[in-house]
Amino acid sequence: MDSPLRIIGFYWTLPVPWRGFTRLPGGIDEAAAASRSIRYQRERVWRWAKDEGGQVVAEEAFLETRADRGTSAILPEVERLLAKAEAMGATLAVVNFAESFHWRPHASLWGRLQAAPRVMALDPVPVLIDGQIFDPVTHFRAWGEMAAAHTALKPKAKAEMAARIRRMKDTGASYAEIAKALNAEGVTTPGGKPWRADNLRKLLAAL
Template structure:
């Protein structure tokens, strides 16, 4: 039985408040359905292929819509783990089917690395007794992302109207940011309002 290391990654979803992952694998899997899927799939694959998983690593990308070169650092750490344990790296290659969620920097790394690795096909699997189809999952998220993007102007207009009303009431920028956050009035990017972002929203004093 050969050792193996599982590597799982996903994208942030700022508008949904998903901007960080817990450090532990199990906690990360609870926080992200995509991480949970990869974790379950790789564990099943390892068992069926007579591999012993000796480590699992996760990575959250920095941009919500693309892979980045920043994946190189966690992959470097994974390479060290693989060499130390004479292990093969296992990861789900979503681009193998209809170019789902491709990650060009990850593909570049795969062409350059000297460690053994295996790309796992993104099959539909059962999670908690229910079928999980990654294609449908990502399609649904893309649709929600489009809705969020299209609503950017409306969110900005609403925030501006409330901010102006509060500013006319002599509220400070800090107080306005806290009130907008309390009312869950999102910014264009989905990030929490800050004193500085309110100042930019309202523009120069007149």
């Protein structure tokens, strides 16, 4: 009897700094809980593995370095997983969003995988997650619209934040004290980062 197909699942996503999503937890379960995109890709790979009578033997998740595109930063991880697949006699399974929907193209990733053996590119078809159909096209389109709305609001948000900082300065608070107060409230910079004295100064100087 032939051994079952051995599968390594590889899932990636983009950071969303304006929502404070700038890192993935270390464990794959935690990464899938933190990112719907990672959760979707994981479900897609596991369902394909089940259909093929295969076994998922390893999984890795990767968070890109840019919020707006895939980069070559992913390549060291890809090379490591390709070597692992070769050593284990496994297939590296990756969802190719751009192939079917021209969404989230990743030239660095697929430029490398297209020339590699032991790779399965999966179409991003909708799957059932927690009793509901998850359609990646609808999901990413909604995120794109929210990102566009956030970008449009940035000048207004910066002006409002600058006005608040100036009011706090007028009470005698230092930049360090203002940064500490804003961070304690969970208020981030327009780019989703913690406040520091230097970026407070830069915000005021830019307006």
